Amino acid sequence: MNSVLYNPDKLMTDRPLFHNRRVCVVGCGAVGSYLIEQLAKMGASPDAVDFDVLTLENAAKHSSLIRTPEDAGRNKAVCVSERVKPFLDQGCTSHGIDSDLCLLGPEAFADYDVVFAALDNFAAKVLLNELIRQLPPERRPLLIMDGTYGEMAQSVMLDNTEFCLRCLMDESWLKDSAVRTSCTSAPIRQNDGLAPIVRTSARASSLAAHLSTEQYRGYVTGAPGAMNRRLTYTAYPGLELRVSHPLPKRNCPGCAIQPPAHLRWLRGSVLTVSLREAMQQISEQLGTTDFELSVHRLHYKEVLHSCFIVTEYCRACGKPIRVLKHAGRTFPHHLLCLECNLHGKQPYLTSDLPRTLLYAFTPSCEDAIQDMTLFDLGYPLGAHIEVIERQGAFDLLDRDKIKTTFFALDEDHCQMRQIQKLSC
Amino acid sequence: MTYSVTYQDETGASRMASISENDYLEALENDYLDLQRRYNARYVTIQKIHAEPGEALHLVVTVNAPSHYLTSLNDKAPKECRGMSVHIICYPGYPLKSVYAYYAPDHFLASPNVFRSGVACIDNWIPFTSSLTTVVDKLVHDMIHDPVVTRYDSMANGDMEQWHKSGVASRQFPTLPPKLLYVPDLPPRRPRHAAASRPVPPPLPPRKC
Numbered sequence: 314m315n316s317v318l319y320n321p322d323k324l325m326t327d328r329p330l331f332h333n334r335r336v337c338v339v340g341c342g343a344v345g346s347y348l349i350e351q352l353a354k355m356g357a358s359p360d361a362v363d364f365d366v367l368t369l370e371n372a373a374k375h376s377s378l379i380r381t382p383e384d385a386g387r388n389k390a391v392c393v394s395e396r397v398k399p400f401l402d403q404g405c406t407s408h409g410i411d412s413d414l415c416l417l418g419p420e421a422f423a424d425y426d427v428v429f430a431a432l433d434n435f436a437a438k439v440l441l442n443e444l445i446r447q448l449p450p451e452r453r454p455l456l457i458m459d460g461t462y463g464e465m466a467q468s469v470m471l472d473n474t475e476f477c478l479r480c481l482m483d484e485s486w487l488k489d490s491a492v493r494t495s496c497t498s499a500p501i502r503q504n505d506g507l508a509p510i511v512r513t514s515a516r517a518s519s520l521a522a523h524l525s526t527e528q529y530r531g532y533v534t535g536a537p538g539a540m541n542r543r544l545t546y547t548a549y550p551g552l553e554l555r556v557s558h559p560l561p562k563r564n565c566p567g568c569a570i571q572p573p574a575h576l577r578w579l580r581g582s583v584l585t586v587s588l589r590e591a592m593q594q595i596s597e598q599l600g601t602t603d604f605e606l607s608v609h610r611l612h613y614k615e616v617l618h619s620c621f622i623v624t625e626y627c628r629a630c631g632k633p634i635r636v637l638k639h640a641g642r643t644f645p646h647h648l649l650c651l652e653c654n655l656h657g658k659q660p661y662l663t664s665d666l667p668r669t670l671l672y673a674f675t676p677s678c679e680d681a682i683q684d685m686t687l688f689d690l691g692y693p694l695g696a697h698i699e700v701i702e703r704q705g706a707f708d709l710l711d712r713d714k715i716k717t718t719f720f721a722l723d724e725d726h727c728q729m730r731q732i733q734k735l736s737c
Numbered sequence: 738m739t740y741s742v743t744y745q746d747e748t749g750a751s752r753m754a755s756i757s758e759n760d761y762l763e764a765l766e767n768d769y770l771d772l773q774r775r776y777n778a779r780y781v782t783i784q785k786i787h788a789e790p791g792e793a794l795h796l797v798v799t800v801n802a803p804s805h806y807l808t809s810l811n812d813k814a815p816k817e818c819r820g821m822s823v824h825i826i827c828y829p830g831y832p833l834k835s836v837y838a839y840y841a842p843d844h845f846l847a848s849p850n851v852f853r854s855g856v857a858c859i860d861n862w863i864p865f866t867s868s869l870t871t872v873v874d875k876l877v878h879d880m881i882h883d884p885v886v887t888r889y890d891s892m893a894n895g896d897m898e899q900w901h902k903s904g905v906a907s908r909q910f911p912t913l914p915p916k917l918l919y920v921p922d923l924p925p926r927r928p929r930h931a932a933a934s935r936p937v938p939p940p941l942p943p944r945k946c
Contacts, residue, residue, distance in 0.1 A: 484743050484753045566741030569755035573738075605790035607829070612741065617834055620791075672791025672828060699738065701790075708788035708795060709829065710766050717738075717758075 315403045319356075330533050331356040333404055337422060337454075337729075338362070338429045339414060339441060341389035343515065344459055345431035346376035347522035349407065353397045355526065358405045360425075360729060363390035364413040374515045391733060412694075412735035414440055415613055415641060418583075419447040419572075421695030422454055424726045427532070429525055430458040435482055436614045439567070442478035443612060446570035447697060453572075455532060459525045461517040464548035468524035469559060470532060475541045476559055479567025520546050573697055573719035582724040583687040583694055584732070591687055592676050595700055595720060605673040607699040609691045611641035621691055623669040623682070628660035629653035637681070639691025640670075642737035673701070687722070694735060695725040740830040744864050754864060756833060765794055765831050768869040772796075775870070777920050780913065781877055794827040798873055800880040803912040805847040806840075810854070813896045815847035821880045823857060827869060835862035836872055848879050849901055850886075852893040860888070877918055882910035 321328075334357045338345050341363040352359040367389055372381040378396040394409030401407055414437050422428050422444060432438050438458065445456055450473075458478055459468040469481060524544045531539030547553045561568060579586065579594045586594075588606075596602045611618040618641030625636045627650035634650050636643065645660040653660075674682065674690065682690070692698060698720045706714035741755035756764070772783050780801050788795045799822040805815035823846070826837045838857040840846050845855035852858065857879070859872050878886040884905045889898060904910040 485751045564753065564755075566739075566743070566753050566755035569741060569757070570739045607791065610738075610830070617740070617742065617830060619828065619830070619834070675790045707785065709762060709793040710769065712762060 315401075318400065319402055327534050328356055331530075332402065333358055334426050334533070335360070335424060336427045336429065336529070337425045338431055340431035340433065340437070341365075341393045341409075342431065342433060343371070343374040343513065343518035344461065344521045344525075345429070346379060346389070346393050347519045348429055348431055348459075348525060349393050349397050350376045350378050350400070351522055351526045352529075353400045353402075353405070353407060355530070356402045356405065358401070359394075359397070359407050361390035361394045361407070361409045362412055362414070362417070363388065363409075364411060365389050367392060374513070374518055376519070388734075406730070408730050410729065410732060410735065412732075413737070414444075415611060416688075416693050416735040416737060417444065418693035418695035418721075418725070419444045419697055420721045420725045421693070421729055423448055423452045423695070424729065425454040427455045427457060427529060429529075430456060430478065431460075431522075431525075432458075433460075438482065439479055440613055442567045443570055446473060446477060446567060447572050449572040449576070457525045457528055459521040461513040461521050463512060464514060464517050466517045466521035466524055466546045467543060468521055468528055469543040470525075470528040470539065471541050471559075476561040477565060477567040477570075480562040480565050481543075481559055517548075576697065576719050576721055578723045579698075579720050580723060582722050582728050583692045583696055584728060585686060586722060587684055587686055588674055588678065588690060589683040591698075591720075592674075592683075596676075599700070599702065599718070601702065602676050603704065604700050604702045605675045607673050607701060608671060609639060609641070609693065609696060609698075611639070611691075611693075613641060619672065621671040621674075623671060625668045627653055629658035637685070637689075638737070642691060688735075694728055694732075695721070697721055738829075740833045742833045742864060744833075747863055747866055754833060756830075758829075761793075761829065761831050761833075765827055765869070768832075769794065769796075771870055772873055775919060776877070777918060780918055783873070788826075791828070792826050793829050793831060796825045796827075796869075796873075798823050798825060798876060800877050800918070802881050804880050804882070806844050807847050807853075808843050815897070815900060821846055823876050823880070825869070825872065825876070832868055833864045835859070835867070836869055838872060838876060846880060847894075847897055847900070848882070848887070849892045849894055849897045850879060850888055851897075856893075858888075858891070858893040860891070878911070878915060881913045881915065881918070883915050884910060885915070 336352055336357050337360045338348050339362045341349065341361045349359045349361055367379060367384050367387055369382055369385045378393060384392050388411040390409035391411050394407040397407050428445065430438055430441050445453060453473060455470065455472050456478060457468060457470045524546060528539060528544065541558065543557045543559050545555045577598060579591060595604065608619055608621045620640045622636040622638055622640055622643055625634055625648050627634050628648040630650060630653055632650045636647060638647060646654060648660050649658060688694065700718045700720060702716040704714040704716060709715055738758050739755055740761065743751060743753045746752050782799045784797045786795050786797055799820055801820045804818055804821040806818050806821065807815060824839050828834050838859055840851060840855040840857065842855040845851055850858045857876060875886045882901065882904060887901060892898060
């Protein structure tokens with residue numbers, strides 16, 4: 314124990330239980346920054362993931378770990394994990410990753426004991442739920458989700474045995490799941506198509522973090538009745554701390570997500586292994602070259618992105634361009650040629666021009682694609698890669714011949730301790 | 738693999754759905770079998786072709802009836818032909834994932850609802866309302882220029898609007914009576930279960946002005 318900061322005589326005796334436990338905080342805003350501070354002071358090793366940057370206008374809502382104004386403009390995750398380092402106990406680590414959640418796959422979370430969802434939008438919560446549910450139960454981390462609304466704070470801890478994260482969300486909130494809200498329970502109120510700003514305080518955010526860490530403490534110390542409960546703090550005039558037991562939602566799409574029945578391992582990481590190398594390893598394992606890798610299927614904001622764009626037409630001048638990007642990582646400005654991009658032209662949407670899309674990669678793909686890394690082809694870090702062997706089948710209705718195998722890369726989870734930034 | 742989606746149905750209500758690998762294959766198989774029994778083989782042929790990597794099912798639907806086609810992006814003069822074929826591809830995740838329909842880029846249907854690239858416009862895809870059956874039905878009607886399915890409000894090829902409208906006005910379109918497309922003695926479908934009737938609220942009292 315770091316005796317300079319942590320005097321064991323003045324701390325709880327159960328503190329060693331938390332020592333060096335690996336936890337991940339997804340979202341390092343108002344709640345997430347407080348969470349990381351508290352987790353570090355508990356003796357855990359908190360990693361942080363966020364794609365966003367710190368802004369001055371939100372400085373009053375974040376933990377005091379963050380320095381104002383020096384840290385404005387820095388990535389939240391990288392900054393918080395750096396600022397918390399002086400408070401880490403001996404042997405503990407904190408690593409910040411500047412990344413969008415869409416760039417992470419299920420195996421990226423397989424090494425953690427607990428994942429904290431301190432996210433402010435429903436689309437990201439749905440995606441995180443999907444990633445966690447795709448892990449087999451023995452490697453699936455606990456999930457603790459928190460949030461605030463006004464002066465109210467909430468936290469839910471779940472082990473995915475009774476209900477999932479999506480069970481806690483009303484499906485009508487997901488109609489426009491991009492609407493940002495930091496609330497876990499109140500529905501979005503829309504006024505003439507515009508979502509009003511959700512007002513919350515730093516106090517509520519720190520309380521939400523307190524509730525989450527209390528649930529985490531309850532789990533680590535084995536407190537009975539801590540699992541699968543929701544804690545709700547209500548401020549004056551109805552001051553109250555309530556414990557409730559959420560129920561599973563009927564026909565919940567989140568609960569229907571299951572891990573692959575059999576997972577096989579490839580050597581390396583999606584960040585470094587090229588398609589050619591991956592196919593070599595797969596053919597060694599399957600004993601055939603007659604297979605295809607399904608392009609990564611990204612469900613985000615209720616849209617299924619499942620293709621890889623090879624060629625397109627410039628959406629401003631109509632000139633053919635090579636895109637070589639996964640549809641889920643393609644934004645309108647990617648569909649402009651260099652000149653139109655330089656001239657700041659606006660892309661328009663049309664289906665009028667032919668494009669080349671791939672829904673699967675095969676050993677016969679062009680060399681330029683074969684040389685790309687799996688990550689550049691759209692597979693997230695920690696992806697489960699679906700490989701289909703058709704074995705002469707005419708189409709997928711020929712079910713007896715079709716064989717599907719899932720592969721993951723064995724070094725992906727280690728990358729969560731090494732990489733600083735993931736970008737598409 | 739599970740496919741899930743929250744979508745807006747035709748009434749605008751938000752609905753959620755999740756289907757497994759087996760579910761989607763079952764749905765695809767059922768719809769394919771339904772297509773095979775529905776059309777008159779004299780005028781409509783449905784052929785399965787070898788599915789490419791990434792595709793779940795690839796069909797070529799041919800209508801053997803007078804039709805018109807275009808040959809390139811800039812072609813604005815429809816040419817007559819004795820039949821048209823369209824390719825339809827279904828992907829894993831059907832029916833949550835939409836199907837894709839296209840004509841050959843150098844021999845595509847002259848229609849306001851077909852893009853100049855040869856891609857057929859199939860409107861908004863609403864899971865469990867839209868299906869392979871509804872798409873094929875729209876396309877076979879489109880191939881005989883039946884105005885019943887033509888959407889002038891959402892045009893893919895605006896150059897064909899006037900041509901199509903004048904063909905309808907001169908009664909050249911549709912080029913074949915649409916009922917001939919179907920098997921004449923198609924056995925009736927099993928009646929569906931009647932939806933529970935909604936209680937009607939009592940009328941409001943008259944206003945006191």
